[in-house]
Amino acid sequence: MTRRTGRRPGNPGTREAILDAARTAFAERGYDVASIRGIAATAQVDPALVHHYFGSKDQLFLAAMNFPVDPGQLVPKVLAGDRDGVGERMVRIFLGVWDSPTGSAAQALLRSAVSNEWTARLLREFVTTQLLRRVLENLDVDPVELPLRGSLVATQMIGLAMMRHVVRLEPVASADPETLVAAIGPTIQRYLTGPLPT
Amino acid sequence: MTRRTGRRPGNPGTREAILDAARTAFAERGYDVASIRGIAATAQVDPALVHHYFGSKDQLFLAAMNFPVDPGQLVPKVLAGDRDGVGERMVRIFLGVWDSPTGSAAQALLRSAVSNEWTARLLREFVTTQLLRRVLENLDVDPVELPLRGSLVATQMIGLAMMRHVVRLEPVASADPETLVAAIGPTIQRYLTGPLPT
Structure with a gap:
């Protein structure tokens, strides 16, 4: 996974923290039950930041899976x-x-x-x-x-x-x-x- | 793969040495080309001992795969x-x-x-x-x-x-x-x- 720097708001680890929280949530709770709000809480960021980085829940799931095709x-x-x-x-x-x-x-x-x-x-x-x-x-x-x-x-x-x-x-x-x-x-x-x- | 030393026909390592040689032969040369004679040579035993322990080439293959069903x-x-x-x-x-x-x-x-x-x-x-x-x-x-x-x-x-x-x-x-x-x-x-x- 590539790491980005210089992004604000958030330090360089924020994006990875969100992806880690998303992987845990999708694996443990399933796609339908996992929520952007819950993932944001685990990553200790504002839900708006998750949307800002990744867009929809679908798109966050693809990024968390590191899947090459939409x-x-x-x-x-x-x-x-x-x-x-x-x-x-x-x-x-x-x-x-x-x-x-x-x-x-x-x-x-x-x-x-x-x-x-x-x-x-x-x-x-x-x-x-x-x-x-x-x-x-x-x-x-x-x-x-x-x-x-x-x-x-x-x-x-x-x-x-x-x-x-x-x-x-x-x-x-x-x-x-x-x-x-x-x-x-x-x-x-x-x-x-x-x-x-x- | 484990390596044994000091082997004689009938010592406890002989059976494992034959299975090791069989796995290598079946994987590298394929089932059809691999031979009991070649496997015995690799394991430094007499081919008759391979037959004694394992029977046919089919049965040796099953033993080498550790496969539970014939x-x-x-x-x-x-x-x-x-x-x-x-x-x-x-x-x-x-x-x-x-x-x-x-x-x-x-x-x-x-x-x-x-x-x-x-x-x-x-x-x-x-x-x-x-x-x-x-x-x-x-x-x-x-x-x-x-x-x-x-x-x-x-x-x-x-x-x-x-x-x-x-x-x-x-x-x-x-x-x-x-x-x-x-x-x-x-x-x-x-x-x-x-x-x-x-």
Whole structure:
């Protein structure tokens, strides 16, 4: 993480103190319950300063995760197009991020989540609140089914990332992205919009 | 890796020395190329002693991985039944192992593979040669397609293990096994026997 100096109000440690407080709050209380007000109190700063540095709670979460891409910009791309193509688009956009230079930050996050319960909690909150919920809420499926659909999608997507980038199992590790889109897209489509076991 | 000195056939360090040599050979050369003869040479013992302690190359690999279950006993269960049910049976048997007390060894292996390139290679060899190849060879699919089918299965299965046991994303983390069999079985079935992208 980069450190800035010369900023006012606040000494150079203020930004880091806010991020530390945010990581603790998001991991311990979850994204929905954690509040900017509470995070500011832990960091002993005014809530207005948190907004000044980081903007919204979403943006603070991204900064706390050190996440290289704003899901707020990805989700509309997943949703742009017909409903039957959402599975393939999700795989294509996911691979676009993971295969890019910025994907190494996502890989580091995944590795860390495996060995660190605290990072695992942050990753869990991130995947559900920043990615899956936003997509699923726009797909007109039964709200009761959202958690199961979302976590099924996560099993396939995280497994894809693990095998392609961490364990590096061939031929998935070096397959053309469109081969994986064609093979795995229908799985994601079924988890998102297909029939679920009752 | 531990190093032993003053070894003779039958002293307490011999068994560990063989396992060390086996791990190195399987990780560096791969399961197919590694040989009992070469492993015995590295461990400075007679090949007959390796057979005496561990039996076959398969069994030596399992011992080297410290793997709690013999896939040789699981694969026939996956294959026992009609071809259209192989996906569901694979998920059911996989969950049976991971959810059991012995599953903690598998979880430890997965965690280690994420942080350790050497364990990742062993896991890769294990998954492909001990599990997927054995199942796929009995399903009458085009041999050219075996590697892609096998690694697609691995993405979904390892992702399921990650989300259920490591990241613990709900509701997958505590779902009834049969719910997951019904939801994920068709994915595995398609990867094993369905049409693949060309």
